Amino acid sequence: xxxxxxxxxxxxxxxxxxxxxxxxxxxxxxxxxxxxxxxxxxxxxxxxxxxxxxxxxxxxxxxxxxxxxxxxxxxxxxxxxxxxxxxxxxxxxxxxxxxxxxxxxxxxxxxxxxxxxxxxxxxxxxxxxxxxxxxxxxxxxxxxxxxxxxxxxxxxxxxxxxxxxxxxxxxxxxxxxxxxxxxxxxxxxxxxxxxxxxxxxxxxxxxxxxxxxxxxxxxxxxxxxxxxxxxxxxxxxxxxxxxxxxxxxxx
Amino acid sequence: xxxxxxxxxxxxxxxxxxxxxxxxxxxxxxxxxxxxxxxxxxxxxxxxxxxxxxxxxxxxxxxxxxxxxxxxxxxxxxxxxxxxxxxxxxxxxxxxxxxxxxxxxxxxxxxxxxxxxxxxxxxxxxxxxxxxxxxxxxxxxxxxxxxxxxxxxxxxxxxxxxxxxxxxxxxxxxxxxxxxxxxxxxxxxxxxxxxxxxxxxxxxxxxxxxxxxxxxxxxxxxxxxxxxxxxxxxxxxxxxxxxxxxxxxxxxxxxxxxxxxxxxxxxxxxxxxxxxxxxxxxxxxxxxxxxxxxxxxxxxxxxxxxxxxxxxxxxxxxxxxxxxxxxx
Numbered sequence: 001x002x003x004x005x006x007x008x009x010x011x012x013x014x015x016x017x018x019x020x021x022x023x024x025x026x027x028x029x030x031x032x033x034x035x036x037x038x039x040x041x042x043x044x045x046x047x048x049x050x051x052x053x054x055x056x057x058x059x060x061x062x063x064x065x066x067x068x069x070x071x072x073x074x075x076x077x078x079x080x081x082x083x084x085x086x087x088x089x090x091x092x093x094x095x096x097x098x099x100x101x102x103x104x105x106x107x108x109x110x111x112x113x114x115x116x117x118x119x120x121x122x123x124x125x126x127x128x129x130x131x132x133x134x135x136x137x138x139x140x141x142x143x144x145x146x147x148x149x150x151x152x153x154x155x156x157x158x159x160x161x162x163x164x165x166x167x168x169x170x171x172x173x174x175x176x177x178x179x180x181x182x183x184x185x186x187x188x189x190x191x192x193x194x195x196x197x198x199x200x201x202x203x204x205x206x207x208x209x210x211x212x213x214x215x216x217x218x219x220x221x222x223x224x225x226x227x228x229x230x231x232x233x234x235x236x237x238x239x240x241x242x243x244x245x246x247x248x249x250x251x
Numbered sequence: 252x253x254x255x256x257x258x259x260x261x262x263x264x265x266x267x268x269x270x271x272x273x274x275x276x277x278x279x280x281x282x283x284x285x286x287x288x289x290x291x292x293x294x295x296x297x298x299x300x301x302x303x304x305x306x307x308x309x310x311x312x313x314x315x316x317x318x319x320x321x322x323x324x325x326x327x328x329x330x331x332x333x334x335x336x337x338x339x340x341x342x343x344x345x346x347x348x349x350x351x352x353x354x355x356x357x358x359x360x361x362x363x364x365x366x367x368x369x370x371x372x373x374x375x376x377x378x379x380x381x382x383x384x385x386x387x388x389x390x391x392x393x394x395x396x397x398x399x400x401x402x403x404x405x406x407x408x409x410x411x412x413x414x415x416x417x418x419x420x421x422x423x424x425x426x427x428x429x430x431x432x433x434x435x436x437x438x439x440x441x442x443x444x445x446x447x448x449x450x451x452x453x454x455x456x457x458x459x460x461x462x463x464x465x466x467x468x469x470x471x472x473x474x475x476x477x478x479x480x481x482x483x484x485x486x487x488x489x490x491x492x493x494x495x496x497x498x499x500x501x502x503x504x505x506x507x508x509x510x511x512x513x514x515x516x517x518x519x520x521x522x523x524x525x526x527x528x529x530x531x532x533x534x535x536x537x538x539x540x541x542x543x544x545x546x547x548x549x550x551x552x553x554x555x556x557x558x559x560x561x562x563x564x565x566x567x568x569x570x571x572x573x574x575x576x577x578x579x
Binding site for chain 2: 073074075084091093095108110115117118120122161
């Protein structure tokens with residue numbers, strides 16, 4: 001099997017007595033969507049933060065693109081091509097749609113310390129920005145203020161900003177959250193397409209989407225991964241059924 | 252509602268027209284008031300970059316204003332007493348040349364902003380406000396207790412510093428210098444707001460997590476903005492000292508920080524010409540309400556309360572409506 005692009009090895013993180021990450025190991029291989037599921041409070045968000053660089057693990061390492069990135073911070077990992085989307089849209093709300101995407105282009109081009117040249121007429125960056133908006137079908141909304149977008153459009157814009165980073169891996173925290181059936185379907189199709197460019201570590205509650213998209217699934221319960229495997233493996237795994245899926249069936 | 256660009260032109264032209272009219276009517280005091288507005292507006296433009304664009308509520312910008320003032324005071328006092336500033340390890344003489352004083356003021360205040368920013372930008376929110384306030388007060392008490400340059404009494408400069416080719420003692424000529432400097436700085440800041448740096452600074456202000464996640468080192472962006480901001484306010488301090496031909500520790504006091512902040516809030520936070528409108532309103536109120544009552548600041552308080560509660564965009568916001576496109 002090919003070398004993992006992203007790999008988490010034996011990560012521990014405690015908040016007081018609470019073990020949010022209790023020896024988690026996880027790999028993300030080229031071309032795959034690896035879904036991370038688990039009940040609320042399982043430690044998914046804590047894990048995502050440690051992978052993105054916002055939180056330092058107590059012990060264990062994170063490797064990205066064959067490099068130990070455990071000590072790197074969020075912007076350093078982002079510049080290596082780790083593209084993250086957030087559970088709650090993290091966008092500059094008074095920016096236009098295009099300005100939000102341009103912010104990503106500026107970060108990717110390491111062009112922040114340009115003080116005199118107007119950025120919104122920069123041909124190279126604009127081309128990248130429009131290309132990203134085209135991918136998520138938001139080009140017609142380029143000049144709309146972000147706060148005026150619908151919830152679904154904001155989710156699409158999140159993905160567009162991630163695309164500007166020239167990603168080597170995606171880290172997506174519940175991209176489907178709050179989307180209707182139609183929006184969910186459109187985004188599912190987009191993610192299936194994106195995984196060819198860069199593998200996706202997908203945290204998601206929408207089980208239909210997970211089962212439709214995921215090549216592999218890991219199940220996180222109380223800070224531990226209790227199972228990793230294909231969709232069928234996970235569906236038939238007794239531990240998983242009792243810990244997670246079973247509860248949902250009864251509910 | 253006016254387009255913001257038109258309003259900016261109106262504001263700048265009014266600031267230019269008033270002293271010219273005063274010149275025609277032979278009212279030199281009005282020219283001096285207009286010069287004061289211009290200089291205080293410049294200080295506000297400096298703070299507005301940090302506070303408005305960057306969301307960095309510095310309550311210590313008097314430090315840079317005062318450093319600019321003392322840069323002028325110290326250089327000019329050595330020049331007027333014909334004693335060198337220092338002889339070891341190399342000779343530094345005082346100077347009465349405005350351009351040299353300006354450059355010194357900008358360098359000194361930028362360096363102070365670099366140091367203070369590097370330490371205080373580790374904090375945020377109320378702590379940031381308090382840390383910057385504390386640094387400002389440190390300079391204030393240092394200036395009071397340093398007898399070499401007047402201590403509490405401050406420093407008087409007998410003759411205004413010179414600018415090649417101009418007679419700076421003529422009020423309208425000194426106003427001209429200040430007005431041109433304000434326009435140059437406004438041009439620079441408006442370009443900055445539209446640049447990649449401006450986008451990143453505003454992006455980090457609106458959503459810091461977002462800016463980090465696209466690989467922007469927001470601490471560095473903020474520090475650079477803070478340094479530029481301090482440098483501009485320092486330049487204003489040097490001009491202010493030259494206007495009064497006097498420097499005193501008051502320039503360092505937290506009242507000064509508060510006043511500069513009031514210009515911005517009155518005029519419109521993050522609006523390019525907000526500080527001009529705010530400083531003008533403040534000086535007009537001070538002058539005319541000051542005639543009515545010694546306690547004119549009570550009325551100022553009511554006006555500020557009104558702006559904060561009902562007109563958050565300040566004067567510029569009230570006249571132009573929605574937030575102007577900063578980056579387009």
